[in-house]
Amino acid sequence: MHSFGYRANALLTFAVTILAFICAIASFSDNFSNQAPSAQIQILNINWFQKQPHGNDEVSLTMNITADLQSLFTWNTKQVFAFVAAEYETSKNTLNQVSLWDAIIPEKEEANFWIQISNKYRFIDQGHNLRGKDFNLTLHWHVMPKTGKMFADKIVMSGYRLPNAYR
């Protein structure tokens, strides 16, 4: 009952149980943080707007993205993954979401940022429905913890419109 084997076994079981419990509490504490992020996106320029050889519309645009995501960081946060997606509706598809830009924010200090950039990923439609299309730009964020449950949310900004003709 007091051999080395039994003692090692008891110690290991206890250590693993306590570790699992601590991870669960750390994750649970994330529920109590007050989160008040803010963001603004401005489209500076539509660089070009064309119909591809295989029939799909493609747009390239330059955006000005300002955001303050500092309140999302807790002590249990490893990184915040932020991305901007264009969301719109077409006659064939009820919902289209196309990610235009994303960034990994590893620290709280870097979460208050301003960036001017053209779309990192190609904005291509399934079809040629983009002329004169109204769309929303949504800033999504995904809080990835050091351990436990992940949280995601978004801010929807509407009122953007693509030009009526190719250019």
Next chain:
Amino acid sequence: MGLIGETIDSIKSIQIRQLLTQAISLGMIVTSALIIWKALMCVTGSESPVVVVLSGSMEPGFKRGDILFLRMSKDPIRAGEIVVFNVDGRDIPIVHRVIKVHERENTGEVDVLTKGDNNYGDDRLLYAEGQQWLHRHHIMGRAVGFLPYVGWVTIIMTEKPIIKYILIGALGLLVITSKD
């Protein structure tokens, strides 16, 4: 030397009834592990409720050796979700983020494009020949939580199977030689 002498003594003094009892307890442990696994599959709605991260394509968020908890629901698949999917013909599941979604009006079918956070390009190179989009039936679950480092046990046992055999052999020996 004393440990080996003790072990040989205890093997000599084995009784059949005791051995059977221990075999049954071992069987109970294995079966309850299986029951817990299947129950998890039911609760989370996913074929594999827990996966181990095998590659570095989602760093620094998920490193090799982390485990992910998955959940699958009828909710539509949206951009930004981290999904686990199987490519036709490959049996290793891939854990990446959804970056494009095109959902059909009437049928609810959806075309999905994924990309690993740490990869330069999207996953079209990983999909099957000629496949441009993932569909709902490819996706096995969404990642909802994770635990760091715990998956290394599985990675070591898969990549160096000799360790698996050593562990099982040692466990078997422990069962046979322990007095209770």
